[in-house]
Amino acid sequence: MTTWKERLKDEIPLEMAKLIDTYEAQMSLRQQGKMDEKVFAEARLRKGVYGQRYDNGQRHDGVRTQALAYPSEDIVKGPDTLWDAPGMQRIKIPYGGLSARQLDVLSELADEYADGILHITTRQDIQLHYVHIDDTPDLMRRLAAVGITTQEACGNSVRNITACSLAGVCHDEAFDVSPYADAMTQFLLAHDDVQDFGRKFKVAFSGCAGQACGLVKMHDLGLLAQSREVAGELQRGFTVFVGGGLGTVPHQAKALADFVTPEQLLPLTQAIARVFARLGEKKNRNRARLKFLVAKLGIDEFRSLVEAELAALPHDPRHTAYLDNVRDFVYEPAKAGLQLNGAPLPEGFDEWYRSNVYRQVQAGYSVVTLHTPLGDFTAQQGFQLADIARKYVGDNIRLTVEQNIVLRWVADADLPALCRDLRKIGLGDAHAGSIVDITTCPGTDTCKLGIASSRGLTAELRTRLIERINLLPDAVRELKIKVSGCFNSCGQHHVADIGFFGNSRRSGNHKLPHFQVVLGGQWQQNAGNYGLAVGAVPAKTVPAVLAALTERYVAERAEDQNFQSWVKQLGRKEIKAMLKPFMQLPTFEDNPAFFSDWGDSRVYTIEDIGVGECAGEVVSLFSMEISKAESTHFEALLALDDGDFRRADERAYRAMVLAARALVRTKYLDVGDDNDRIVNEFRERFYDTELVYDRFAKGKFARYLFKRHAGQPSLLDEDYAHQIIDETQLFIENIHSAEQRINGVIVA
Amino acid sequence: MQTVPKRLAMKLNLARAPQLQPADIVPIFQRWIQQRTVPGLLIDVIDYKHVPDGPGVVLVADEADYAWDLGAGQAGLRYIRKRALPDDLSAALRLCWAGALAAAQALEAEAPGDIVFDYQLVEISYLDRLQYPNDRQVAATALAALATSLQEIFGTKLQLQRLHDDPRYLLAFHCVAGRSLADSLPSPARAD
Numbered sequence: 014m015t016t017w018k019e020r021l022k023d024e025i026p027l028e029m030a031k032l033i034d035t036y037e038a039q040m041s042l043r044q045q046g047k048m049d050e051k052v053f054a055e056a057r058l059r060k061g062v063y064g065q066r067y068d069n070g071q072r073h074d075g076v077r078t079q080a081l082a083y084p085s086e087d088i089v090k091g092p093d094t095l096w097d098a099p100g101m102q103r104i105k106i107p108y109g110g111l112s113a114r115q116l117d118v119l120s121e122l123a124d125e126y127a128d129g130i131l132h133i134t135t136r137q138d139i140q141l142h143y144v145h146i147d148d149t150p151d152l153m154r155r156l157a158a159v160g161i162t163t164q165e166a167c168g169n170s171v172r173n174i175t176a177c178s179l180a181g182v183c184h185d186e187a188f189d190v191s192p193y194a195d196a197m198t199q200f201l202l203a204h205d206d207v208q209d210f211g212r213k214f215k216v217a218f219s220g221c222a223g224q225a226c227g228l229v230k231m232h233d234l235g236l237l238a239q240s241r242e243v244a245g246e247l248q249r250g251f252t253v254f255v256g257g258g259l260g261t262v263p264h265q266a267k268a269l270a271d272f273v274t275p276e277q278l279l280p281l282t283q284a285i286a287r288v289f290a291r292l293g294e295k296k297n298r299n300r301a302r303l304k305f306l307v308a309k310l311g312i313d314e315f316r317s318l319v320e321a322e323l324a325a326l327p328h329d330p331r332h333t334a335y336l337d338n339v340r341d342f343v344y345e346p347a348k349a350g351l352q353l354n355g356a357p358l359p360e361g362f363d364e365w366y367r368s369n370v371y372r373q374v375q376a377g378y379s380v381v382t383l384h385t386p387l388g389d390f391t392a393q394q395g396f397q398l399a400d401i402a403r404k405y406v407g408d409n410i411r412l413t414v415e416q417n418i419v420l421r422w423v424a425d426a427d428l429p430a431l432c433r434d435l436r437k438i439g440l441g442d443a444h445a446g447s448i449v450d451i452t453t454c455p456g457t458d459t460c461k462l463g464i465a466s467s468r469g470l471t472a473e474l475r476t477r478l479i480e481r482i483n484l485l486p487d488a489v490r491e492l493k494i495k496v497s498g499c500f501n502s503c504g505q506h507h508v509a510d511i512g513f514f515g516n517s518r519r520s521g522n523h524k525l526p527h528f529q530v531v532l533g534g535q536w537q538q539n540a541g542n543y544g545l546a547v548g549a550v551p552a553k554t555v556p557a558v559l560a561a562l563t564e565r566y567v568a569e570r571a572e573d574q575n576f577q578s579w580v581k582q583l584g585r586k587e588i589k590a591m592l593k594p595f596m597q598l599p600t601f602e603d604n605p606a607f608f609s610d611w612g613d614s615r616v617y618t619i620e621d622i623g624v625g626e627c628a629g630e631v632v633s634l635f636s637m638e639i640s641k642a643e644s645t646h647f648e649a650l651l652a653l654d655d656g657d658f659r660r661a662d663e664r665a666y667r668a669m670v671l672a673a674r675a676l677v678r679t680k681y682l683d684v685g686d687d688n689d690r691i692v693n694e695f696r697e698r699f700y701d702t703e704l705v706y707d708r709f710a711k712g713k714f715a716r717y718l719f720k721r722h723a724g725q726p727s728l729l730d731e732d733y734a735h736q737i738i739d740e741t742q743l744f745i746e747n748i749h750s751a752e753q754r755i756n757g758v759i760v761a
Numbered sequence: 762m763q764t765v766p767k768r769l770a771m772k773l774n775l776a777r778a779p780q781l782q783p784a785d786i787v788p789i790f791q792r793w794i795q796q797r798t799v800p801g802l803l804i805d806v807i808d809y810k811h812v813p814d815g816p817g818v819v820l821v822a823d824e825a826d827y828a829w830d831l832g833a834g835q836a837g838l839r840y841i842r843k844r845a846l847p848d849d850l851s852a853a854l855r856l857c858w859a860g861a862l863a864a865a866q867a868l869e870a871e872a873p874g875d876i877v878f879d880y881q882l883v884e885i886s887y888l889d890r891l892q893y894p895n896d897r898q899v900a901a902t903a904l905a906a907l908a909t910s911l912q913e914i915f916g917t918k919l920q921l922q923r924l925h926d927d928p929r930y931l932l933a934f935h936c937v938a939g940r941s942l943a944d945s946l947p948s949p950a951r952a953d
Contacts (some may be wrong), residue, residue, distance in 0.1 A: 014892070016891070017891055020891065055780060066805070067805060069806060072794075072804065072805065073793060073794045074791070074794050076795055078922075079794070079824075081802060081804060083802065083823060097823060098804075099821065117929050120929070121890060121929060124888065124931060125768070125888050125889070125890060125931075128807065128808055128809075128816055128819055128821070128826065129815065129816045129832075130812065130815065130870065142807075143807075143821055145843070145844075151891075179803065225848050259797070266883070316950075353879070384812040387811055389809065389811065389815075390812065391812055391813075391814065391815040391816070391832075393814065393815075393833075394812075394813075394814075394925070396930065439813030439814065458807065458808075459807075468808075469808075469874060472808070472811050500913070520926045574858070583865050599864065612787065612808050613791070614787055614788035614792075615791055695851065
């Protein structure tokens with residue numbers, strides 16, 4: 014029977030194929046208990062393979078906690094995370110850009126491996142839920158065949174790089190940031206300098222200062238496009254912000270540099286990554302984001318360190334090679350841009366046009382926003398949307414940080430027909446970007462850290478608001494609501510006019526789901542201001558709280574006064590007083606409905622909260638690197654079993670080189686990936702110094718590497734393959750022992 | 762012998778629109794988990810009723826999911842077998858039928874007279890694009906094998922029709938019987 018690996022072998026770029034093969038080998042090693050569970054967890058996370066709620070084998074059913082006896086209950090894919098428990102696959106979509114073909118494949122995967130739903134995240138990723146880990150290598154291969162990777166979608170590395178969904182077609186932008194986001198994605202993907210972070214690292218690009226789309230001020234690294242005139246010519250560049258982030262303790266990013274040219278962009282980013290890797294917190298995950306390092310050092314000291322790192326950075330031709338691609342970066346509309354031509358309009362078109370259509374800077378073209386409720390759409394809608402894209406816009410599809418989809422380069426004359434076609438597939442609703450278009454994280458539906466049902470609340474608010482949308486004043490319609498299931502801010506509640514995040518309170522012997530109300534955040538100005546928490550209310554009162562807030566806002570606001578200004582004017586004390594009546598807790602006997610969450614009939618409990626994987630596992634760089642050597646050694650074993658002795662030899666040799674590299678990198682990060690250089694550095698630093706010497710065998714194991722590095726034997730038979738695989742195993746063990754023995758010396 | 766697809770789904774449509782709404786299914790499925798009403802390792806309930814023509818409300822289990830499915834604008838019970846399918850196609854179909862029937866009958870018992878399934882039509886999907894790409898040749902071979910297996914299981918000949926010819930869609934068939942298949946073997950108790 015053929016496999017996806019065989020079927021797609023000519024369609025997957027070699028480097029991507031290798032990364033997936035390595036991951037698959039790591040899966041086998043973990044199943045056999047030959048790979049540490051924490052190291053595997055981090056390796057898995059860096060492939061976007063994430064845990065889900067109840068994957069520890071327990072679930073409260075509303076009456077009692079039931080054990081979930083999965084078939085392979087003794088095998089784990091991470092600490093307290095059972096192998097067979099369904100998980101989430103996060104898929105990176107750099108700056109949200111998708112082709113029609115990619116959308117087709119994503120949809121195929123959703124109905125074959127997941128639950129038929131594609132979920133758009135606030136980082137322009139796609140997530141598939143309820144995926145079995147055994148399916149993930151094939152899923153990755155099918156994505157890789159159409160140019161999509163899951164590499165570093167989770168874990169302590171560079172997450173999906175985001176950018177304004179209007180980039181390239183926007184009236185306000187300095188220039189199109191898309192090719193720069195693309196270049197940075199390619200440059201940082203699996204880069205050596207982003208493998209040793211204590212936490213994740215988020216990057217965003219924005220084309221202008223005033224709008225929200227890029228949200229650069231809430232990112233670890235934010236790049237804001239600027240242009241300036243130099244000798245009569247307009248020069249492109251970026252203002253660089255660092256140390257922003259939401260989470261429990263939100264930080265506004267600080268300006269690191271006012272103007273960085275495209276030539277300096279990638280080296281500067283690399284230098285920042287190196288400083289973060291070297292000085293960022295590794296043990297306490299709660300203080301390990303870049304924002305804490307910047308706050309601890311101060312922006313001036315951080316800048317000095319980055320400048321010093323930049324000065325010492327080895328030359329890399331990739332730093333500027335991408336600039337040719339920037340010049341060649343063009344969009345291919347499916348049709349010529351034509352104005353609306355008086356064709357009959359579908360009913361409700363004007364309303365849809367007002368809320369969902371943005372006129373591009375290019376005459377005759379528009380961007381159309383498709384509002385996906387809760388960020389979800391079905392595989393069937395995915396196929397249908399891909400067809401619609403082919404018909405109207407070609408490959409000009411993007412995902413947005415508000416969990417929507419945009420079709421760009423729509424000829425204006427096609428808008429009525431497009432509106433009709435989108436309605437046929439359930440994606441033609443008006444009110445995109447309005448108060449009904451609520452952003453939400455997965456919350457207790459699937460997240461291990463969820464405290465309250467953010468999706469349940471969002472669905473309820475959305476249903477109620479849609480019923481009344483035509484009665485709402487414009488000032489209310491335009492408000493942004495964002496909901497998180499806990500304080501970790503995945504729903505970005507800090508940057509909404511009205512934000513909510515889940516928590517809980519006790520009444521008698523029972524707990525009630527609650528939401529903390531966060532008011533006055535600013536979405537515009539690239540997430541220019543964070544809202545303030547003003548009090549927690551029971552989840553079931555949130556619709557009433559929202560009504561009270563918006564009604565009072567409409568009644569009391571001055572003409573043209575926005576919500577943030579009104580909140581500020583009202584003051585925290587008065588707002589708290591307004592919320593107080595909603596904060597009263599009933600007893601369970603008086604009102605049992607308060608003790609269940611939205612969309613969940615179970616009596617509420619917080620017993621299902623687990624350990625999140627957002628932070629990844631704190632695993633040393635050496636552990637991650639040596640695990641690659643071990644999985645490559647495993648591939649050699651598989652090749653031996655297949656009778657492919659040439660490949661067995663090649664994989665064994667590669668495994669030895671990777672093991673040597675793992676040790677060398679503990680002392681010399683920039684060793685690169687050239688075999689000669691790695692072996693020379695290893696010999697000089699560890700063999701000649703006898704640091705790698707075994708107590709009894711002395712330098713014997715290291716000489717296995719030197720022997721094979723000197724040349725491939727003429728006869729590649731089974732005996733030889735056996736021998737080199739055994740030698741590789743001994744060499745890897747030797748490296749492990751050496752690292753343990755000398756680690757203190759090296760680090761010091 | 763026809764290879765068994767990696768995953769297999771069966772959907773039974775409702776005979777008529779019920780009073781009961783998709784939101785009412787959430788507490789039913791939650792209770793099924795508490796009381797282990799249907800076979801399998803029942804894990805959680807997901808609510809996708811906000812998505813038009815989608816999977817509706819899904820009771821996720823380890824071996825197979827049970828969905829109050831709203832796909833193609835037609836409400837019904839969809840049983841999606843994900844794991845531990847037997848190597849033999851007839852045995853795999855029997856297993857899926859038992860699972861689908863168990864859940865359909867349990868749902869009918871939740872709202873007698875309101876929830877009524879049409880047991881003369883079964884939609885069968887092959888969730889395996891590697892072995893069963895949705896092309897004409899594969900579909901013809903699969904249809905012949907499926908017809909034989911279904912006749913063996915139900916003791917009656919079913920009319921089969923391929924649902925889509927778009928190669929991106931799952932290979933799927935509408936299988937129509939001349940009589941109700943509800944009392945056909947195997948019994949729900951044999952679902953696992």
